[in-house]
Amino acid sequence: MSQSANDLRNLRDEAVESGSRLADDARAELARLRGQVERLMEERVTPALGSAAETVEDYGRRAKETIEENAYALSDTVRERPLVTVAVAAIGGYLLGRLMGGNTYVYPDRHR
Secondary structure, three states: OOHHHHHHHHHHHHHHHHHHHHHHHHHHHHHHHHHHHHHHHHHHHHHHHHHHHHHHHHHHHHHHHHHHHHHHHHHHHHHHOHHHHHHHHHHHHHHHHHHHOOOOOOOOOOOO
């Protein structure tokens, strides 16, 4: 065999070995980075999400309690003063109708 053929084989073998080492190094670096990301997720993101979920749950619970309390209070007021409740509803309906504007007649007057 000629010297140049041996040189080419040696060069090829070195290139394969170098590529293999490079691939191994890349795999090791990816594994290290994956470990860092997983650690950060466990240390920072997961607790933050848990805390946010607890906060949202607390706000939801408080809102539900407030709505229930107001509904009971309104219900008690309606039972205690039914005529006042009807009058307030009628006035509120009238004002809402006036604020919404438009024609208050069922059938529009064609002569206007």
